[in-house]
Amino acid sequence: MLAYTIKRLLGAIPTLFILLTLSFILVHAAPGSPFSMAREMPPEVKANLEAKYHLDEPIYEQYGRYLLNIAHFDFGPSYQYKDTTVNDLIAEGFPVSLTIGGFALLLALVLGVPLGMLAAVRQNRITDYLCSAIALGGISMPSFVIAPLLILWAAVYNDWLPAGGVDSWQSYILPVITLAAMFTAYILRIMRASTIEVLRSNFVRTARAKGLSTARVYGVHILPAAILPVVSYLGPAAAAILTGSVVIEEIFGMPGIGRFFVNGALNRDYTLVLGITLFYGLIVIAFNLVVDLIYGWLDPRVTY
Amino acid sequence: MLLDVQNLKIDFETHAGRVDAVHDLSFSIDRGEAVGIVGESGSGKSQSVLALMGLLAGNARVSGSAKLASAQAGEPSIELVGAKPRVLRRVRGARIAMIFQDPMTALNPHLKISTQMIELLRTHRGMGRREAMKAAIEMMEAVRIPEAARRIKYYPHQFSGGMRQRVMIAMALSCEPELLIADEPTTALDVTVQDEILDVIAELRERTNTALLLITHDLGVVAGQCSRALVMRAGDLVEHGSIDKVFNAPEAEYTRDLLAAIPRLEG
Amino acid sequence: MAKSTQQEAMEKAVKGNSLGRDAMRRLAANKAAIASIAVLGLVVLMVIVGPWLTPNNYYSQDYDAIWQAPTLAHGHIFGTDSVGRDLFVRTMVGGRISLMVGIVTAFVSLLIGVAYGATAGFIGGRIDGFMMRTVDILYALPFMFLVILMVVFFGQSLFLMFLAIGAVSWLDMARIVRGQTLTIKQQPYVEAARMAGASGTAIIVRHIVPNLLGLIVVYVTLTIPQVILFESFLSFLGLGVQEPMTSWGALINDGVGEMGRAPWLLVIPSIFLAVTLFCFNFIGDGLRDALDPNDR
Numbered sequence: 001m002l003a004y005t006i007k008r009l010l011g012a013i014p015t016l017f018i019l020l021t022l023s024f025i026l027v028h029a030a031p032g033s034p035f036s037m038a039r040e041m042p043p044e045v046k047a048n049l050e051a052k053y054h055l056d057e058p059i060y061e062q063y064g065r066y067l068l069n070i071a072h073f074d075f076g077p078s079y080q081y082k083d084t085t086v087n088d089l090i091a092e093g094f095p096v097s098l099t100i101g102g103f104a105l106l107l108a109l110v111l112g113v114p115l116g117m118l119a120a121v122r123q124n125r126i127t128d129y130l131c132s133a134i135a136l137g138g139i140s141m142p143s144f145v146i147a148p149l150l151i152l153w154a155a156v157y158n159d160w161l162p163a164g165g166v167d168s169w170q171s172y173i174l175p176v177i178t179l180a181a182m183f184t185a186y187i188l189r190i191m192r193a194s195t196i197e198v199l200r201s202n203f204v205r206t207a208r209a210k211g212l213s214t215a216r217v218y219g220v221h222i223l224p225a226a227i228l229p230v231v232s233y234l235g236p237a238a239a240a241i242l243t244g245s246v247v248i249e250e251i252f253g254m255p256g257i258g259r260f261f262v263n264g265a266l267n268r269d270y271t272l273v274l275g276i277t278l279f280y281g282l283i284v285i286a287f288n289l290v291v292d293l294i295y296g297w298l299d300p301r302v303t304y
Numbered sequence: 305m306l307l308d309v310q311n312l313k314i315d316f317e318t319h320a321g322r323v324d325a326v327h328d329l330s331f332s333i334d335r336g337e338a339v340g341i342v343g344e345s346g347s348g349k350s351q352s353v354l355a356l357m358g359l360l361a362g363n364a365r366v367s368g369s370a371k372l373a374s375a376q377a378g379e380p381s382i383e384l385v386g387a388k389p390r391v392l393r394r395v396r397g398a399r400i401a402m403i404f405q406d407p408m409t410a411l412n413p414h415l416k417i418s419t420q421m422i423e424l425l426r427t428h429r430g431m432g433r434r435e436a437m438k439a440a441i442e443m444m445e446a447v448r449i450p451e452a453a454r455r456i457k458y459y460p461h462q463f464s465g466g467m468r469q470r471v472m473i474a475m476a477l478s479c480e481p482e483l484l485i486a487d488e489p490t491t492a493l494d495v496t497v498q499d500e501i502l503d504v505i506a507e508l509r510e511r512t513n514t515a516l517l518l519i520t521h522d523l524g525v526v527a528g529q530c531s532r533a534l535v536m537r538a539g540d541l542v543e544h545g546s547i548d549k550v551f552n553a554p555e556a557e558y559t560r561d562l563l564a565a566i567p568r569l570e571g
Numbered sequence: 572m573a574k575s576t577q578q579e580a581m582e583k584a585v586k587g588n589s590l591g592r593d594a595m596r597r598l599a600a601n602k603a604a605i606a607s608i609a610v611l612g613l614v615v616l617m618v619i620v621g622p623w624l625t626p627n628n629y630y631s632q633d634y635d636a637i638w639q640a641p642t643l644a645h646g647h648i649f650g651t652d653s654v655g656r657d658l659f660v661r662t663m664v665g666g667r668i669s670l671m672v673g674i675v676t677a678f679v680s681l682l683i684g685v686a687y688g689a690t691a692g693f694i695g696g697r698i699d700g701f702m703m704r705t706v707d708i709l710y711a712l713p714f715m716f717l718v719i720l721m722v723v724f725f726g727q728s729l730f731l732m733f734l735a736i737g738a739v740s741w742l743d744m745a746r747i748v749r750g751q752t753l754t755i756k757q758q759p760y761v762e763a764a765r766m767a768g769a770s771g772t773a774i775i776v777r778h779i780v781p782n783l784l785g786l787i788v789v790y791v792t793l794t795i796p797q798v799i800l801f802e803s804f805l806s807f808l809g810l811g812v813q814e815p816m817t818s819w820g821a822l823i824n825d826g827v828g829e830m831g832r833a834p835w836l837l838v839i840p841s842i843f844l845a846v847t848l849f850c851f852n853f854i855g856d857g858l859r860d861a862l863d864p865n866d867r
Contacts, residue, residue: 136852284712300414
């Protein structure tokens with residue numbers, strides 16, 4: 001297990017390296033970037049930047065410094081928000097984003113896994129078609145369509161839930177539902193496909209031939225095998241959830257990282273956008289790593 | 305009489321229409337008896353026994369009758385065809401056990417052997433975890449798996465094919481069923497292992513007086529293990545009789561062909 | 572090993588099939604897919620022809636009809652927005668952009684993906700290992716953010732969007748095609764062609780690509796909606812097409828800002844986007860099922 005963990009950790013290094021290098025090149029190649037000084041900016045920011053990035057040094061030293069800063073999780077100052085570092089903004093916004101994303105993923109799993117199994121068991125019957133249609137709907141309805149419609153219905157026309165903000169826990173209900181919709185749909189489809197496959201396998205027939213209860217056949221024999229593809233989907237899902245939360249936070253006006261990111265992008269706040277991209281990249285890489293480890297732990301056939 | 309099958313018919317609804325699998329199968333087995341069903345793949349022999357267990361796919365239609373004698377004298381026998389899931393669950397594993405052709409895929413790769421053996425004993429015998437574990441290890445030893453107490457904690461992929469089939473046998477016989485259905489139990493195994501597996505089955509059967517329904521395409525295996533044989537071809541029962549009769553005075557042309565196909569040393 | 576499940580399912584679903592007559596017959600029997608094709612055809616027709624049928628254009632402002640609800644009276648059948656632009660024309664023109672981005676980019680990603688995947692699968696060995704490891708690494712990157720980063724640094728343009736989205740979406744295709752190529756490569760007729768001295772390129776073009784056709788068709792129908800979604804996402808955030816040009820995502824973004832006062836601005840483009848995505852997904856699913864009847 002330890003060897004496997006180390007192997008996986010080492011495997012993440014190239015990804016990390018490419019992410020960092022790619023963003024470094026982007027920043028330096030970009031026309032109108034702060035480093036080419038084509039843009040007007042407050043002198044104190046400019047001075048700060050030059051000091052920060054040591055623009056007079058040769059490029060490889062800049063690159064080294066850049067790597068070093070990131071190794072310390074130091075993403076530098078924000079342009080847009082004066083006297084605020086990107087780290088401050090991330091620290092401020094991350095709890096909100098994490099709450100929305102975490103609960104959305106949880107909701108998607110809680111709904112998607114059982115519904116997917118149900119659809120598989122009732123394959124080609126009404127329940128299956130219904131589940132599959134709902135899933136297709138979830139995949140076809142982008143969050144920025146679902147969210148406004150939900151707001152119109154639950155907040156504007158009926159005064160059931162707040163339309164935005166983070167004033168109370170009720171504020172999180174609509175965002176979490178919206179964000180969860182697409183992942184529920186994907187998990188349902190994956191779960192359906194894998195359950196159908198597992199249902200055909202010989203060991204399920206053995207379990208039935210043993211006279212076990214239906215609950216035990218499904219819970220102990222089918223579920224652990226059928227859930228593996230869902231587990232490996234969680235890696236890409238984490239990246240997609242981060243992406244999705246950008247839209248959600250924008251629509252519901254929640255002060256999460258995604259909102260800062262969009263504001264930064266629209267206002268060309270280079271350091272903020274770069275910092276958040278890197279931060280998200282690190283999260284995604286870390287999450288993929290965790291998912292891989294969980295997978296290895298769940299599937300006894302994975303050799304460490 | 306332990307099991308009495310009368311006029312068993314099986315067909316499947318498929319995209320391409322109805323497919324008949326078994327036309328009209330009747331046979332019976334006494335307690336402790338060993339009966340072989342011989343036929344090539346597609347002859348309906350596997351479908352027949354899966355039908356007895358209620359394990360056919362959802363698009364299968366089964367008619368006819370298969371009566372399992374009651375466990376205690378005086379009670380009515382149990383009709384297996386069309387039985388409720390609850391009734392079938394109490395028969396499966398406890399009174400009729402089954403082992404399958406491919407030991408590589410018949411065990412759940414995600415669960416330890418111990419889990420898969422204990423659940424059976426707990427379900428049908430109402431044993432506690434520790435008691436079931438002890439019984440499971442004894443069963444593993446009975447099928448001559450070395451270091452059973454340690455290896456029962458293994459996952460299936462840590463065993464060889466022959467060892468996995470031993471595990472399957474240990475599992476199937478752990479609740480001392482009255483009938484063991486073995487569907488091509490040695491086909492997927494190395495030739496050197498085949499005899500050992502058959503020996504293990506014979507030895508345990510003798511101990512528990514378990515009847516055997518052995519399904520195979522190999523007449524040689526039937527001759528060594530069974531007292532009676534059924535020959536099936538394309539869903540029909542073409543020959544039925546004692547081993548002696550089937551081998552020495554076969555009625556059906558097909559049986560003669562099968563016998564002629566057995567390779568002999570003298571050529 | 573952890574595998575990406577969606578492609579895995581897709582790979583399995585279309586194992587070594589081509590678009591045979593059987594498949595077409597099964598597709599024709601799938602009412603949902605046929606209905607989707609009809610609806611999608613209608614949407615495409617509307618989007619192409621629509622702007623020519625009305626005297627309005629997508630940028631001119633009618634100050635006499637601001638926030639006009641959908642009505643036949645003023646000739647604004649979908650209503651107007653906050654500066655009096657006709658929503659019907661804007662939805663159609665926006666649809667042109669969305670569909671064009673979707674189709675063009677799906678083909679870009681298709682070309683890259685097939686070339687890359689077929690090459691890796693065909694060559695095999697260490698080069699294959701390296702090529703697929705590269706894909707794995709790229710997979711783990713948060714692409715949406717890198718694309719936005721690019722947009723921020725290089726400015727917004729349609730071309731950049733094609734490039735960025737295309738660069739992201741070929742990864743799935745490469746993986747699927749490689750897997751299929753590995754399988755097909757083992758087939759006796761490919762072996763025979765190789766023995767007969769056919770060059771690698773000839774084998775890829777003659778034998779491998781035609782065998783991938785079914786898979787490719789399914790993949791393209793499923794990639795187009797993803798790309799449309801991607802574009803709408805960027806446009807919704809204000810990082811895609813720029814005013815006065817528009818796309819469905821941008822229209823929805825406008826609509827969200829005014830949804831209390833003028834809900835039609837939100838609802839109508841949303842319906843067009845959702846229906847289009849739904850149709851593409853339904854057709855893709857239908858095709859996949861038609862190619863692999865076992866799964867249904």
